[in-house]
Amino acid sequence: MALRRYTTSVDGTIPVPALLYGDEELLASQDGVGIYDCLQKAPDHQSGTVHVSTHRLFFVHSQRPASYSFTMDLLHVTRTNYYAGLFKSSAKISLFLDADTALLSNTTSGQGAEVFESWECEVCSHRNPPGLSPSAARICALCGVPRSAVVGPTTPEPSSQSKSTTPSLPVSSYSSLSSSSSPVLISPQPSTNGDSDGIACPACTFLNHPSLRVCEMCTTSLPNIERVGGMRAKSAPSSRPASPSPIGDSVDAANLLIKLSFRKGGDKPFYNILRRALKSQAWEGKRIGLNVRSGTSSLAVPSPSRGTTPVATRRSGIDGIMRNVEESAHNTETDLNDSLKDLEAIMVKAKDLVHLAAELNEKLTASSTTTTTISTPASSVSFAAPGTQSSNLFSITTLVPSTEHNEAKFIRSSLSQLGLQMSNAPITPDMIRDERKWIEELARELAGVLQGSPDDIPGKKSVGMMKERGIVGLDEVWGGWNRARGVALIPPSTLLQVLPHLPAYTSPPIRSRVFKSGLSVLHMPPYTHASFTARMVGYLVMCGTLTTSQIAQEEGITIGLADEMIAAIEADGVICRDDERSAIKGGGSGTASEIGWSRNDFLDYIWDGQL
């Protein structure tokens, strides 16, 4: 009896992991197990494999998995009992089942179908993916608002016969209830208990006055009491008398049990895992939606219903949202890792592309020079870069000299649009074996990026990063350089190694400087400490007092940078500050204030006040 009322048959030929819900996890398996229905042996289930997951118990028949396999929700289990076995009697685990939560019949196939539907939350428009367990699928994964609470069972509830054909119903596994209960769900049920219970907000669980339409606390629209007959938050008391079974066979609650008989051992570890699974109550995690609905049916008629036990852990409110955010962050991270892997693969491809571009560019340069110097139809075959690994696709291309210039221009511009413009290929470590040589070559390349290479293509003026500015932050240099390279990017550590060699390849020499705060910059000679100090003192002699922003404006540098440079001068004691916060009236905005700078005349001050 118990077997029939609590289990649903599954196709055992499908491997168990494929039967699991999205949030379900397989915990343990044990073969050589027979099933006892109540106290008798179940004749059809005498040898098979049991699997326990976080949500369910699976039995897969060893001979006829297609017909005699079943699954049972762990939520029915009220308590367990362990029998160690004696002589020929094998070890057994008894699972006592909750009489209140019995399934009506085995016609619960609709439950499985509706799980594999994605749906959109009405509150936050989050598209919930399919494949979650029925309890988890009932509430929105993002905001924790029950699905049915907003949708409401206003859609006409079809009879149980048509369940399998309409799996997208908002009413989830309750649709599997007998048709006797479904009209009750729609029919109004005014003043059910006569008590002054409020309507529980589906989002924040605040009990609102029954006449309110939106939650007083969070203004989420409330389940309408008129439309939904007594959508109360109150779950039925757990001590509620067991509903009479419509099937008619009355079973003593004490005998409502299923026994697992371990013919081939493995009972002890399995029992431990099972107990842990029961204790963790993974199916309880997202029971808020179920709770609301169970209240409906419990108020409506004494019809058998599931999930009437009070919910211990609710996944709603801030906590639920936080957990959902965490989860989605985790998902994003894994997605990101995957896409980064893809990106690496693309980079490998891109390298070839860049090689090709470099070759093409070289050839164009070569051909243009040949056409200008020698007025013969130049074929660029001889200029194919030797030793490059890429294909000879372009090395046999002969460019017609008359249209050459335009074509070259066009190709170059398209290359630069693709971000592949380069005068020469970036230097990579495999080009140069010697480490020292490599660093020096890198310094030369960086010098080109910063100042614009002098040996550039004629007619094409290249502008270095520091052409306009005398001082650039190291982060910008690094980014700009790697952008110019495109492939074989330079790590920051290598950039730092290159910096000491930089002055040798630049004119005027570009040096690096590290400020007290740790900010590193590359700068031209006018921005050395000494010359900036001299300039600053000059300004101050002229103007008396200048603020940091005025100085930054004067120098054409950012305020942050100016701040750092001025701080270095202040540390020398050449200048002194005047904080606006010392003003009697006005001065500063409370949190920040401008600092004015003036020459430090205090050091040689002689007292001229009253003696």
Added chain:
Amino acid sequence: MALSTHTTPSGFLLPSIHSAPPFFTEQPNPNTQAHLTEQWIRLILTYARHRRLFILRVEDAEVPGGDWDEILRNERINRRVPPSYISSLMAGMIAKNVAVYEPPKQTRAVMLYWRLPEEWADVLHSWATATGQLNTILTFYEISDPPIPSPLSDIPIPLLRRAITILMRSNRAQIIGVADGEGVRFFAATK
């Protein structure tokens, strides 16, 4: 920075440095700040002697109308000494032993030693000698608020007590319990 001295309504000659706005800002550079602290201490002590002020509080610069307005605020350049700066100036004065926290165990107010306790002891003894009050018992009140204004008028009791303690060490005074509090008797110097 063309700065000039300025004479306050109370007749105090402010130094030219007082008209420099940076003077009212605590400088992060320790070298610069050491110079400024020195000038500030000199200014505060000179002004305290000029006005016969004994107590300097952190709050003195915040609310206008106090005794210290003339030096802690400069309306002409719209500057005042921020409370945090006063606190560090107080710490500087205590380090130089020209002030003590009064009452002790707090850092909001100091008693200024524009005369050191030793100097006060001498002043006190010579006053007692000059007014012929040797060997008579005087209450602290009679000293700090004499009918004829004296150099000791308004001297804070803690400072007076310190001066008397110094006199007691050289046997020139003696603390005597009297009906309502304490009294002191001065003796001629035993040289």
